[in-house]
Amino acid sequence: MQNVPEEWRRGRDESGGDGTxxxxxxxxxxxxxxxxxxxxxxxxxxxxxxxxxxxxxxxxRLVQKTVRESSWWERRGLDCSILAAAFLCxxxxxxxxxxxxxxxxxxxxxxxxxAHAILTIKGTHLASHGALSESQAWGKFWxxxxxxxxxxxxxxxxxxxxxxxxxxxxxxxxxxxxxVWKVPFLPRIVYLFIAPLAVPIITPLVALGYxxxxxxxxxxxxxxxxxxxLYSQYWLLINVSGxxxxxxxxxxxxxxxxxxxxxxxxxxxxxxxxxxxFSPTSRPKRIYQMTHGVLxxxxxxxxxxxxxxxxxxxxxxxxxxxxxxxxxxxxxxxxVSKYLTEKQxxxxxxxxxxxxxIFFHKYQDLMVFAPPITELVGVQ
Numbered sequence: 391m392q393n394v395p396e397e398w399r400r401g402r403d404e405s406g407g408d409g410t411x412x413x414x415x416x417x418x419x420x421x422x423x424x425x426x427x428x429x430x431x432x433x434x435x436x437x438x439x440x441x442x443x444x445x446x447x448x449x450x451r452l453v454q455k456t457v458r459e460s461s462w463w464e465r466r467g468l469d470c471s472i473l474a475a476a477f478l479c480x481x482x483x484x485x486x487x488x489x490x491x492x493x494x495x496x497x498x499x500x501x502x503x504x505a506h507a508i509l510t511i512k513g514t515h516l517a518s519h520g521a522l523s524e525s526q527a528w529g530k531f532w533x534x535x536x537x538x539x540x541x542x543x544x545x546x547x548x549x550x551x552x553x554x555x556x557x558x559x560x561x562x563x564x565x566x567x568x569x570v571w572k573v574p575f576l577p578r579i580v581y582l583f584i585a586p587l588a589v590p591i592i593t594p595l596v597a598l599g600y601x602x603x604x605x606x607x608x609x610x611x612x613x614x615x616x617x618x619x620l621y622s623q624y625w626l627l628i629n630v631s632g633x634x635x636x637x638x639x640x641x642x643x644x645x646x647x648x649x650x651x652x653x654x655x656x657x658x659x660x661x662x663x664x665x666x667x668f669s670p671t672s673r674p675k676r677i678y679q680m681t682h683g684v685l686x687x688x689x690x691x692x693x694x695x696x697x698x699x700x701x702x703x704x705x706x707x708x709x710x711x712x713x714x715x716x717x718x719x720x721x722x723x724x725x726v727s728k729y730l731t732e733k734q735x736x737x738x739x740x741x742x743x744x745x746x747x748i749f750f751h752k753y754q755d756l757m758v759f760a761p762p763i764t765e766l767v768g769v770q
Contacts (some may be wrong), residue, residue, distance in 0.1 A: 503649030538615035547600035560684030590647035666764035
């Protein structure tokens with residue numbers, strides 16, 4: 391194996407800063423470019439009398455221009471309206487669940503499952519990145535609302551694990567390598583198609599585990615918010631939908647909450663595991679790390695709406711510019727793909743079924759054994 395060339399390397403700053411982002415048309419640079427890592431990304435280098443920008447800074451400038459020229463509706467409004475529509479689906483869903491006709495009852499279950507998926511996957515993801523509001527105060531509010539009340543998880547643990555670990559250290563062994571999704575003792579059939587159905591039960595239990603070591607006030611707040619979300623749905627099923635027994639209400643909750651948990655688990659493993667992995671001591675610079683370690687799935691009329699573009703067909707764009715909303719990731723997708731192609735950098739895409747076949751046939755290598763470290767050898 392060859393080592394990563396020096397010009398590809400990031401600095402050894404382990405503070406978690408992960409480069410340059412665009413938010414609402416402004417370039418955000420960690421630590422005011424004070425670290426050695428970001429000095430290399432921020433300042434221009436002289437080469438034969440010409441100023442040559444780093445690739446990440448050049449791409450950031452192109453994306454930044456598009457964001458500045460976009461309206462509020464494009465930056466946030468469309469995604470907020472999708473979340474609002476999901477909330478508006480809940481009253482008719484509870485009413486339909488009161489029907490004695492199987493068809494209308496089934497429509498109610500489907501409607502509630504769709505609404506729950508949008509709120510707990512798309513909503514929690516956007517809220518964790520602060521993509522729903524420019525205000526930090528509102529950002530914190532939406533994070534607690536979507537992650538804890540709707541998603542039954544700890545907002546602080548969610549942001550820590552997703553933003554500060556997964557995004558800051560994407561595909562870095564022992565940090566952001568997606569190993570949290572691995573359950574090596576489960577057979578492939580169970581893991582890929584059966585175990586995900588238990589996600590609604592496992593999620594609040596895992597959240598409780600993350601509360602160890604936190605202040606009493608934070609523990610109480612998280613437990614109250616998670617309980618509020620779960621009990622609210624249970625109470626409405628009993629008192630509005632007319633369920634006669636607690637068991638039937640809880641079973642309905644499980645069905646609705648687990649409806650899209652299988653593709654949810656698939657998406658989380660398909661787009662990172664099996665791609666190049668890096669050592670914490672020899673990671674490449676951000677743009678190389680993300681282009682090699684992230685994969686896009688194709689457009690999907692169901693998953694695009696339920697999970698959001700940033701989790702499906704714009705995952706590369708999302709990892710390069712994580713503060714962009716789903717709609718803005720879709721808008722800058724042609725810019726990013728064209729730029730990476732011109733610079734002869736990978737722009738990885740694969741179909742859902744293709745990834746499923748790979749994980750099914752190579753389950754032991756991908757989900758049981760430790761992944762090998764990839765050492766890049768340079769751009770030709």
